[in-house]
Amino acid sequence: MPTVSSEELAAAAGVNSAKLRKDFSYLGSYGTRGVGYDVEYLVYQISRELGLTQDWPVVIVGIGNLGAALANYGGFASRGFRVAALIDADPAMAGKPVAGIPVQHTDDLEKIIQDNGVSIGVIATPAGAAQPVCDRLVAAGVTSILNFAPTVLTVPDGVDVRKVDLSIELQILAFHEQRKAGEDHGGTVPPAAAHQEPGEQGPDGDVPAVMPA
Amino acid sequence: MPTVSSEELAAAAGVNSAKLRKDFSYLGSYGTRGVGYDVEYLVYQISRELGLTQDWPVVIVGIGNLGAALANYGGFASRGFRVAALIDADPAMAGKPVAGIPVQHTDDLEKIIQDNGVSIGVIATPAGAAQPVCDRLVAAGVTSILNFAPTVLTVPDGVDVRKVDLSIELQILAFHEQRKAGEDHGGTVPPAAAHQEPGEQGPDGDVPAVMPA
DNA sequence: AGGTGTGAAAGGGTTCACAGCG
DNA sequence: CGCTGTGAACCCTTTCACACCT
Structure with missing residues (x-):
């Protein structure tokens, strides 16, 4: 299949074809009228715009179950991410290989960041360790942090x-399960929030915008 | 702090106070004019509306690193979720306790679902196992599925x-990191997508709405 | 013909601003 | 007087519809 129309892509994605064309138009004019979009060319252009063609070294701090799961996660490589190092505070972990990468001790965090030119860090530590780790990552030069710990992190501008x-x-x-079952609700919620569209499976839309902790 | 104003909550959440008041108004009139919102009462009302006051038994299928991380995750209990069972296809795992819960074999999946009245299932299996597991969960009565496997699942209405x-x-x-560094872009992207507001740390907004796989 | 790219219309959500109540 | 609750204004996003290119 060398070429696709906006109509086909829209059907596959579960959106309106006009929306898709308008979105694509922000990236440039990559389609051919009367024909559609060249698949290979389009994939490359979108990949480039999203930064998938670059190599992003990342470090994962906190190699518990979640850290190990992330280290083993296959989806990273295909999106341009390379796990440059695994870091844990437990001396017993040091040297042990996880997903083929030896775990290093937190003491060397700064050196690891600098040697590998890492700008993206993943925090998978317990809640208490997250902020100190975050501070050290930032001080060492990390400018983007993905936080799995159940804490809100404070970072500089x-x-x-x-x-x-x-x-x-x-x-x-x-929330939706609750609505399927009983239908006796106190308040009224606007239709947009009532239910997700069938077909989509993603984390967007359909979530109350404001939800205090 | 027995009471909060919409202004204070809005500042904490990084949103407009009018939006917050309007959102709350969909749940009912839980505030007091001239005073604000009674914290305890408000928390209860929101919890109830979101379904946090209910008990939701869930099963986790696929007890690898990720499944184990989920089983150990502390945040579930406080939100009304109870891990009713852990299920894995590996006979060697059967009986082993993870997070204090013995792992059960996939053979008993249907019985486990029915005995515990489970309506929410979590899939943390490898990609290949996800759809078959999903089908069995649905056949056994599960009506909501959280899928961590890198596959799009097909489910009935x-x-x-x-x-x-x-x-x-x-x-x-x-994506943002890329923009911080080089500023030589081919296309033009509307301002809303340019960068997330400082202060928010959540998975919403700021994501291209259409992103084909 | 067939399908993109896009101005213009429609729609939905956010913000303003203030009446009204404690 | 202070702060909620909310109609109305505003703005941004989505959809329509069609000119234009292949």
């Missing part, structure tokens, strides 16, 4: 943090 | 699926 809460997705499912 | 891709958040960070 110019540093991006994204927090992943493994229970939030479950909570969204439970 | 009435079943909700949410897919968590651990590399997508990393990709979003890399």
Whole structure:
């Protein structure tokens, strides 16, 4: 299949074809009228725009179950991510290989970051260790942090943090599950929040915008 | 602190106070004019609306690193989730306790679901096993599935699926990282997508709406 | 013809601003 | 007087519809 139309892609993605064309148009004019989009060319252009063609060395700090799961996760390599190092505070872990990469001790964190030119760090430590680790990562030159620890991190301006809460997705499912069952609700919620569109399976839309901890 | 104003909550959440008040108004009139919101009462009302006051038994299928990390995750209990069972296809795992819960074999999946009245299942298996597991969960009565396997699942109408891709958040960070560094871009992207607001750390907004696999 | 690229219309969500209540 | 609750204004995103190119 050398070429696709916006109509076909839209159907596959579960969106309107006009939206898809408009979105693509922000990247440039990569389609051919009367024909569609050249698949290979389009994939390359989107990959480049998203930064998938670059090599991103990342470090994972905190090699418990979650850290190990991340280290073993196959999806990283294909998106341009390379696990440059695994770091843990437990001296007993040092030297042990996880996913083929030897775990290093937290003492060497700064050196590891600098030697590998790492700008993205993943924190998978317990809650208490997260902020100190974060501070050291930032001081060593990391400017983007993915945080799996159940804490809100404080960082200086110019540093991006994204927090992943493994229970939030479950909570969204439970929210809908609740509605499937009993239909006796106190309040009124606008239709947009009532239910996700069938077909989509992703973390977007359909989530209350404001949800205090 | 027995009471909060919408202004204070909005500042803490990094949003507009009017939005917060409007959002709350969909749940009912839980505030007091001239005073603010009674914290304890508000927390209860929001919890109830989100389904946090209920008990949600869940099963986790696939007890590798990720499954184990989920089983050990502390955040579930406080949100009303109870890990009713851990299930794995490896006979060697059967009986082994993970996070204090003995792992059970896939053969007993249907019985486990029914005995515990489980309606929410978590899939943390390898990609190949995900769809068969999903089918069995659904046949046994599960109506909401949280999928960590790198596959898009096919389910009948009435079943909700949410897919968590651990590399997508990393990709979003890399996208911004790329912009921090070089500023030579081919295309033009609308301002809303240019950068996340400082202060927020969540998986929402700021993500291209359409991103074909 | 067939399908992109895009101005213009429609729609939905956010913000303003203030009436109204404690 | 202070702060909620909310109609109305505003703005951004999505969709329509069609000119234009292949």
